[in-house]
Amino acid sequence: MGQWDVFLSPYKQAVEELKIKLKGMRSQFNIVGANSPIEFVTGRVKPLASIYDKSLEKGIVFEPSQQLVKELQDIAGLRIMCQFVDDIATVTELIRQREDFTIVEEKDYITHSKPSGYRSHHMIVEYPVETIHGKQVVLAEIQIRTLAMNFWASIEHSLNYKYKGAFPEEIQARLQSAAEAAFRLDEEMSQIRNEIQEAQVYFNEVKEAPSVKLHAEKDKGGSL
Ligand code: 0O2
Ligand code: 0O2
Secondary structure: OOHHHHHHHHHHHHHHHHHHHHHHHHHHHHHOOOOOOOOEEEEEEOOHHHHHHHHHHHOOOOOOOHHHHHHOOOOEEEEEEEOOHHHHHHHHHHHHOOOOOEEEEEEEOOOOOOOOOOOOEEEEEEEEEEEOOEEEEEEEEEEEEEHHHHHHHHHHHHHHHHHOOOOOHHHHHHHHHHHHHHHHHHHHHHHHHHHHHHHHHHHHHHHHHHHHHHHHHHHOOOOO
């Protein structure tokens, strides 16, 4: 086994375990018949080529080391996709309450989007992996975002690859404006959801009212 395989092995385990745990949250909402704030979960171990690029960017020697462990906080990466912006806060709170890992940092790129237009909520966690050599704590990054934020980030990420990070100004401006459009779409969808929920409450109240009257009539022995 190469030295990178050995180095990345606890990260692989962390990603697999965290994927199961986060998907578990989704299933638990479904089991009780509640709307899940989690649409889907993905996970990956950072490919070696990306570890190489990031090491270069940060001026770290490209070799398994404690410095790499400390400075590359997203070697293990999990992504949680939500339908609505409000769901992000719900999921974030659920994650804060968990006792199987420790949150060491949070970055709110939802209220403070990045200059590129990028939005997501990031949580860096310390996750304990049980190995045959004992417990090994690894860092993992959990990104929580809406489907619209994910759509934008995936496309921007592919374009970034094509332009090697140096976007022509015009493309950069269009991407920023597309990010704002995606955010407006998120806000509009949240409003539509709120209106549907209010309508459902109203509809249920209206449905309830005659049935109450109906029972009262029955109790009095009234005919129907
Ligand atoms: P289910 O029952 O559909 O949730 P892995 O779990 O290892 O196979 P990984 O590494 O988590 O896969 O990432 P991958 O393969 O990109 O996708 C993870 C899960 O997210 C898969 O479901 C995909 O079907 C789901 N997924 C990916 N893109 C979308 C999307 O745009 N919309 C929705 N709703 N789901 C998506 P699972 O885990 O195989 O099972
Ligand atoms: P990949 O391919 O997803 O692994 P860091 O650079 O990590 O030391 P920083 O900049 O504070 O420090 O990290 P940040 O920005 O909190 O998180 C980095 C990750 O967030 C990125 O990982 C992306 O996944 C995502 N991200 C951040 N900014 C952008 C952006 O402008 N566009 C897109 N599409 N994604 C972004 P990697 O390693 O860059 O990429």
